[in-house]
Amino acid sequence: MDFSVIINELPLYFEGLLLTAQLVPFSLILGFLAAIPVAIMRLSRNPLVNYPAFAFTYFFRGTPLLVQLFLLYAGVGxxxxxxxxxxxxxxxxGAYFFALLAxxxxxxxxxxxxxxxxxxxTPFGEIEAAKACGMSKWMILRRIxxxxxxxxxxxxxxxxxxxMLHGSALASTITLVDLTGAARIVQSRYYAPFEAFITAGVFYFVLTFLLVWAFRLIEKHFNKHLNRREETVIEVVT
Amino acid sequence: MKKFLVAAVAAAMTFTAGSASAQEELRIGVEGAYPPFSSVDPSGNLIGFDIEIANAICDEMKVKCTLVTQDWDGIIPALLAKKYDAIIASMSITEERKQKVDFSEKYYNTPARFLRKKDSGIEITAESLEGKSVGVQRGTIHDTFLTAEFPNVDIKRYGTQDEAYLDMTAGRVDLLLADSIAMDDGFVKTDAGKDYELFGPSYSEPKYFGDGAGIAVRKEDTDLRDRLSAAIKGIRANGVYKSINDKYFDFDIY
Structure with a gap:
């Protein structure tokens, strides 16, 4: 294996990284915001509210991301x-909008x-307590x-x-030069698949590591009230 | 029962060994997505100039051929991985590729040209091309040429030429750069491509475009390479090449 070709092409990988680092957070943030109302709709007992949300999640979970991407990009075109x-x-x-949409x-x-x-x-006790405090239905939803x-x-x-980070590799199938797209260009330019894709793999590995680490901090922060304190543990043991 | 099985297997093995020596088998990698050189017809059969040349060369060499389709950007790695023994896929002979594979003599050579929509008014000048998007097939000599010589354009790279045509008709790219014959027969002369035309100069600088299209083999297979070169000469001499050529093109593309 000869990684010297990769050194020359590193700018291409960073260009790809930039695109991956745009597409993934954008779609995740938008998806997070949209998922809350869809989840509430899915919990509704009214079929007019529930069914559209059910159809949406059923379709997008029921078909491969690659198929959705091709449908939106090639199909709409x-x-x-x-x-x-x-x-x-x-x-x-451009392909950017369609990748983001998919x-x-x-x-x-x-x-x-x-x-x-x-x-x-949600534990019923939490809702019962909120009701006892006189909160309205929407306030319970919002606060509890x-x-x-x-x-x-x-x-x-x-x-x-x-x-989602790993799924974003599919953007490379519709002409976008994300991390995987950069690897594919390098691969076809030097006929060096190992070097090209191992390099992309290392980038994804680092990104995943950062995400795992970030989520550990977030979990620690938001679930502080659920962590047992040190003293309590000792009391239980003795 | 066991003895009988052993005998049957042994007999079968002698039989296959015997027939293999009678006719050598050659597996050839083709692309199947590059009309008119190589494509798949509605009933799933491989058709095109490359395919017919491949079959003619096999007849000339008196070997039995199996054609294996493989996407372009994995076509050399699959040769090196011994998925097949030779590539007949309009592959241009270049210095870069020679570092990985060996080539037979050329079997054809055609120039590259740009394709535009008829009413687009785009010209091949620095100002007119500034910021225009140009579609090209990833990892081809056209990709290398465009990347080096036209730094001001926005290059869109496609896995297959078919995808590039799709985006051209959808208006997503302004121009395409590819082999002139491949685009003329594969697109301009089809119903989908009737509003499009080839224009501008013919590009064939050997620095980028090499010495024409050859048959690629693994470096250690020098014997096979020489036999393929001889077979190309053979079909050139006996008129088989000409009859295939005339089915596809108005002029000799050798």
């Missing part, structure tokens, strides 16, 4: 009137299901159900974030 529309809206021309839909669907599960498991559910959902959500 073949529709009549698409090229006329690109003249009005320049952002529709990632956003996908992560919204998964995150909504994670949140729905966490909300459904959502914050409590988000805390409980953190470990599962951190998984979704890591999956």
């Amino acid at each position: 073949q529709l009549d009137g698409y090229s006329a529309l690109t003249k009005e809206f320049d952002f529709l021309k 990632f956003f839909f996908n992560t919204t669907a998964y995150t909504a299901e994670i949140f729905r599960g966490a909300m459904a498991e 159900t959502i914050p409590s559910a988000l805390r409980r959902a953190l470990p599962a959500y951190s998984n979704e974030v890591i999956f």
Whole structure:
């Protein structure tokens, strides 16, 4: 293996890193915000509210991300009137918007299901206490159900974030030069698949490590009240 | 029963060994997504100039051929991994590729050109090309040429030429750069490509475009390489090449 070719191409990898570091956080932030209302809709007993949310999450969890990406990018590109529309809206021309859209839909669907599960498991005592204090339905949702559910959902959500990072590699299939796209260019330029993809792998590895570390801090911060204090543990033992 | 099985297996093995020595088998890597050189027809058969040349060369060498389709950006790695023994996929002979594989003599050579939409008004000048997006197939000589000679354009790299045509018709790229014949027959002459045209100069600098398209083999297979070169000469001499050439092109592309 000859990693000297990689040194010359490092700027390309950093260019790719920049794109990955845009696409993933953007889609995750948007997806997080959209997932909360979708999760609430999924908990509704009214079928008119529940079913659209169910259909959405069912579709986006039921099909591969690659299929969704191709449907949005290649599919929409073949529709009549698409090229006329690109003249009005320049952002529709590139692949960036479609990648962002596909990632956003996908992560919204998964995150909504994670949140729905966490909300459904809210201890009844918490809600009962809130009712006893005279809180309205919406206030309970805002002050008790959502914050409590988000805390409980953190470990599962951190998984979704890591999956999204790795799923973003698919952006390279629609001409975008993300980390994987950079690796594919290097691979085809030097016929050095090992060197090219190992380098991309190292970048993803570092990013994943940073995410895991960040989520540990976040969990520690938000779940402070659940951690047993040192003294308590000793008391139990003695 | 056991003895019988052993005997049957032994017999079968002698039989296959015997037939293998009677006719050597050669596996050839082709792309299958680069019309008119190599594509898959609606019923799933491989068709095109590369395919027919591959079959003609196998007949000339008197070997049995199996064609294996492989995406372009993995086509050399798969040769090195012995998924097949030779590549007949319009692969241009270049110095970079020669570091990994060996080539037969060329079997054709055509220039590269730009493709534009007929009413686009784009010209090949520094000002006109500034900021325009140009689609190219990733890892091709056209990619190398465009990257080095046109630093002001926004290069979009595609896995296959078909994807580049799709984005051209969707208006996502302003220009394409590829082999002139491949685009003429594979796109401009088709229904989808009727609003598009090749324009500008023909590019064939050997520095980028090499010495034409050859058959790639692993470096250690020098014997196979020489036999393939001889077979190309053979079909050139006996008229088989010409009859295939005339089916696809109006002029001799050798």
